Amino acid sequence: MLKGFAVPLTLQGDSAITRPPSWHYPSDCIAVEYWSDPAAVEALLPPGMVPDAGSNGRCLFWCLDWQFTGSNEELTDPARYQYREAFILAEARFEGIAVNHCPLIFVDRDAAIARGWIQGLAMVLGSVP
Template sequence: MSMAWTTPYSKSGRSALVPAGPWSYGMEAISVHAMLSGFEELLPENMESEGEGYVYFAEIISQSPNFPELNYEAPGLVQYRELAIFLKVKYGGRVLAYCPFMYVDNDVSLLRGFVAGFPKKLAVIDITREHPLLEQKKFGGVAMRGGYGLAKMVVEPMEEVESNPLDSFGSWMLYRFAEPMGVKEFVEIVPEVSYAKIERGNAELKLYSGINDELPVVKEILGGYRFSALLKIREIKKVQ
């Protein structure tokens, strides 16, 4: 099996920006379950939504058994921050989680996402970190790109719960689009998520549009969450 998923090419595969997976993702995240508006222009044809959405900020450690040395010899290549927006949609008679925007601060994650169809862009992302000797009651995330703001989130965890609303959205649906190469296809990602802890509480969320980002508007906040999770990808498949 090749050690590489992408260029730059070398016979060993060690020069590839994205080494071969399977990749696993350890996540420390804050999130908001909300009703969104102004998203209609973001949906591909034949896809519908009533506006139920889910937005998260996460610090992520990624790891592949095909190149474990990265995690201790060059940890900055596999550790990154992420902002993601999902909409619960109906497509082909199914309920799915459609991702119109995702932002990261790391080039490995950026290109790895493109391979699968994630709509990733680079952004500056800051997230509150916890320390065992500091009392932290509220956790926040802010993101900006090109000099303008993208999102601001604050979550105040209040109680431990057993479920995360995003899991009820179903499999993740992506639209892989590359016009010069004639690529216009849907990709379904089946996630496998295990949680160490999920907390629910109060939340604030603002999404901002910019010259190159047409983000939806927050209409109503349904709940805030903080969670620690391990994400694996069970299956990736093109949708006919």
Template sequence: MIDQGLSGYSLPLSPSGRSSMLTPPPWHFSGDILMVDYRVNPEAAAAFLPPGLSPGSDPGAAAAVFAQWQWTSADGAELADPQRAQFGEFLLLLACEFRGEQLARCPYAWVDRSVPLVRGWLQGMPKQFGEIHQTRPASVGRAGPRISPGGRLAGSLSVLGRRVAEAAVTLRAEAAEPPRLHTVPLAHNRVIPPWLPDEKPVSELVASVVDGVEFSPVWSGDAELTLFDDLPADLADLRALAPISVGQGHYFSYAETLHGGRALES
């Protein structure tokens, strides 16, 4: 991007272009995932789907996902600055379809760093700031669980000083396959509201484009999930996505390379 001698992929622009908050894709991600499958009221889930998406063959299927990520640009430069390269994330996923293609819709997401927040808005992913914490497994000592039967891992999300989500998983055995909602593309709305006089807003339905997907062995077990007991007023709509039942929980490591998006034409 070039603007009157200034350059950069994103704001802020500068003469060299090195001041941009975002580097251009591809972006590489590796992370540790704590995930709980649950079900919501199918009518409530459908209300969070934009035109073009349908609930599909499993209406009401949902997941709460905690993740601790490390990311890099194509050249890997961020690895020299761990504070920039690492972040926590919590997101909700709803099962959906587009013309028979299975997808997952993310109606809400939170991160604890500014770069993934802005990068999410570029994608159409509705990221906000939150405090995300997650149990770290240990391979030595007694200060962390083992990834083995009986290991217990937990996660929490706080927003504006209120605890919004808590989850815990007690591992039982390795799963035969990854949880479904973590294997399908994510569908987002890229939204740019009007700012200039007579400007038309932009709202595009898109899906993520990734490759280089890798899963570690997936451990599954008994799950506990508490959502939305103490919400700020601007998050009151979240109550509609509270669990009506809780399924299994999962813990695994995951990697992907995100290349950008593709349009979903309704």
């Protein structure tokens, strides 16, 4: 029987692109707060979400240099467990509740993309300075 948490599944289960949770994430990061045109924020929101009128288009741009751990293998395979990420958060409301919507998220490692997809984030591969 094939084993593994994520594809590719193999007989031993050691080839999966990402290991099972729990995952822990220390990082160095910088966040930039800015205000965008509320109409531009609205254009990025999925159906059912509306701009937060009280935030007046408030957004955050984050850049992170991550070191994560998933299976205590980060010392033997550091390239798999280090990556950079950049994303935007826009303040919005969903069913009246204040939320931060993440319309854009870029990472520079495929294992990070796989974990993001599992967590429901639409990550894409990109060059993150």
